[in-house]
Amino acid sequence: MAPRSSTATWLGRPVAGVLFDLDDTLFDHRGAADRGVRAWLASLELDGMLEDHVEQWFTLEAFHHERFQRGEISHVDQRRARIRAFLPGWDLADDAVADDTFAGYLACYRASWSAFADAAAALEQALDAGLAVGILTNGEQSIQETKVRRTGLASYGVPVFASSSLTAAKPDPRAFREVCDRLRVAPDACVMIGDSLRHDVAGARAAGMAGVLIDRGGRYRADEVEGVDRIRSLAELGW
Numbered sequence: 001m002a003p004r005s006s007t008a009t010w011l012g013r014p015v016a017g018v019l020f021d022l023d024d025t026l027f028d029h030r031g032a033a034d035r036g037v038r039a040w041l042a043s044l045e046l047d048g049m050l051e052d053h054v055e056q057w058f059t060l061e062a063f064h065h066e067r068f069q070r071g072e073i074s075h076v077d078q079r080r081a082r083i084r085a086f087l088p089g090w091d092l093a094d095d096a097v098a099d100d101t102f103a104g105y106l107a108c109y110r111a112s113w114s115a116f117a118d119a120a121a122a123l124e125q126a127l128d129a130g131l132a133v134g135i136l137t138n139g140e141q142s143i144q145e146t147k148v149r150r151t152g153l154a155s156y157g158v159p160v161f162a163s164s165s166l167t168a169a170k171p172d173p174r175a176f177r178e179v180c181d182r183l184r185v186a187p188d189a190c191v192m193i194g195d196s197l198r199h200d201v202a203g204a205r206a207a208g209m210a211g212v213l214i215d216r217g218g219r220y221r222a223d224e225v226e227g228v229d230r231i232r233s234l235a236e237l238g239w
């Protein structure tokens, strides 16, 4: 790929490339997971309060997916650990049974997949500005590519760099530098946009890049994001 030329800037700094996180930046993972888990729970008829089950599901997801991101367990093992912890009274010792049970949730989750309304325009605008554009995401390559394809975002031809195919996962600076190399842009001319302060913003900064926090729901307090470039919508990027 030939290096691109662009006159784009971010906060007065010339920009040649932009990386987007996928989950909860371009792709509405939390919304799909929330709708999906509620539909799945309705079929399970568990005792207790629905909201408690939903909260427990997301707590387990965050905990075990983080273990996968750190390379402690495989992607399939984090799913098995989640489903066994979520349904402790069920006999899920057999991997095939655990996988089959998790598949019930997955079907509901996948039926709810969608990109954020501003995602396609953000990719198009960055490409139109002459920027090298990539998606840098922690996850399994084929799954993340399927999300991009199924939500229509693949039509922009933006490459997906998932941590399962990289030397390291975000926030490790090696992940960012490896993708900059692949896109043939210098890290200090590249901006990372993502919803995680630690994975996306701090990681990008450690790699010498600019990091922009997308905080759609206003979940971060002002004191938590002091000195951080924060946007509420990708439409604010305006290269």
Ligand SMILES: [Mg+2]
Binding pocket: 021, 022, 023, 024, 025, 194, 195, 196
């Ligand atoms: Mg994210």
